[in-house]
Amino acid sequence: MADGNTPMSFGERLRFYRDRAGMTRPVLGQLCGRSGEWVKGLENGGILMPRMHLLLRIAEVLGVEDLADLTGEQRLTSATYGKRRHEHADRIGHALAVFPIVSPDREPLSADALAANVRQAWMVWHGSPQHRTAIAAVLPRLLDDARTSAKLLEGRDRRNALASLAQVYHLAQLYFSFQPMHDLVMLTGDRAMHVAQDADDPHAIAAAAWYVNHVYRDAAINAEARIELAHQATRLLRPENDADRPLWGLMHLAIALSHAKTGRRGDAERHWGLAHDAAQTLDGHHPWLLFGKDMVDAYAVTMYADLTVAHEAVRQADRITIALPSATRRSFHTIEVARAYHLKNEPLATVHLLNKAYEIAPETIGYNLFTRAVLADLGAHGGTTVRDDARELAGKLQLPVAS
Structure with a gap:
């Protein structure tokens, strides 16, 4: 990334990781709730490095594991912002x-x-x-x-x-x-x-494709490859077959979420619709993948949060009741609803929902990077009530508490 002699600036590092992700400035800006011109200003040094919550969003979108790789500032890598082991x-x-x-x-x-x-x-x-x-x-x-x-x-x-x-x-x-x-x-x-x-086994292949999509989607790399993998898996399945339909719908959900990560709203909504239609025909859910009506509805919140369409993410959250038969999935999707309200700049709702997620499954929220980042930010900069609640939850998660 560098020649070993000249330290790279934040803007140069940002451009490197954006190019690695194959992402244009407008798409990165959109996924961060900003514009392509804002990204250009960061890369050219015309805009100073943003605050922590935006740095963490950039790192999440670009699949940067360690903030120090993005900022060049080792002091930013801490238990607060890093991943828990x-x-x-x-x-x-x-x-x-x-x-x-x-x-x-x-x-x-x-x-x-x-x-x-x-x-x-x-x-x-x-x-x-x-x-x-x-x-x-x-x-x-x-x-x-x-x-x-x-x-x-x-x-x-x-x-x-x-x-x-x-x-x-x-x-x-x-x-x-x-x-x-x-x-x-x-x-x-x-x-x-x-x-x-x-x-x-077509079902085993489709399930593996779902989890491979998770890996590459979280890392923000190989968008086209992971989408093509899911498409290939759908071709092994027949949606008219009752046994195949949950896996077929799951593949379209994977495609929808990958499109959302790269800012393609129309494609994301189209494939989410196919997953939704498949789920409507099912009684219950897949025994361990949990594909079904509740799962597809819950992931609509994730899809619109990734697209940074805050009002639609919240609208989707308000219309559903998360009743998945999995503590970790219920906790995760409650965190995603909190993320939607955070996008709308509603900190009281954000912290309230994070506390609910903690009550459901403490280990799920304890390993969630959004949670760790937003609690640090609200604990330092939120209003009095929000700040106290954020610090209390951070203490429960054994995170450093802002003084």
Whole structure:
């Protein structure tokens, strides 16, 4: 990025990461609630580096993991603005990195028994307010069992075991997400896609495509590639087939969210509409992906928040009741509603909703970068009531509290 001799300015760094993301100035400006001319002014040095909440939004949009990479100021990298690391992350990372050499004499779990254990693990993930801590207790053994069964079983049983192994990698990816371990998030997504293809299972491939889309969408890279991947997965599915329809709708939801990240409102709304129509035909939701009416409605808030259409994000939030059968999903989508109100500059509603998200699943909000940033900002600059509430919640999350 630099020649090693001349330090890069903030504007030069911003231009580098914008070019890396393949994003124009108007699109970056729109996604930050500003204009293309504002971005040009930042890059040319005509406008000073913005305040922290805008810096964090730029970093989020461009997929910059460490603010110091964007600002050049190491002092800005702190527990307040950085990502939190779970206490068992190294142990889970070790379990992922070590490939057991499987003895042919070892007795593998049957494909059915493995699938039952994976279903139980999803119940743990979705059901516990402390979902990372809960899943960390079972992931190492689950990884070992799934890789062993996928190695030793044969025929249809092996393909079913591979599909279960893909789900275990999804759980590992979710565990590592929103932690400063981006390489392991990428690794788990890649491995899940490979084993899903080895299983020759369209549903497993589509689920892997959903999680790969998460990886690249959060990193703000390869927009066209991730959209094309989801399109390819839809071609493996038949929407008229009851079993295929949830995965087909999920792919269109993935496409909608990717378009929203790059500011393409018309495309985002069109594909969200296809996902919505598919969800309306379902009774309930997918057992572990949770695709259904509630999920599609909740992600409408995310879509419009990413498009920075604040009034529509709030309108969508006001028309729905988040009733997803998952503590972590309910907490996440409550945070997204808070983000929508933050875009409307309504700090009281923002902090109130963040407190609700904390009550639902403390570990979800504790690892959320928006939450950590907005509490720091409101704790320092909010009005008296907002400032006190923001500082109280920051204390519960063990974040540094502004003095």
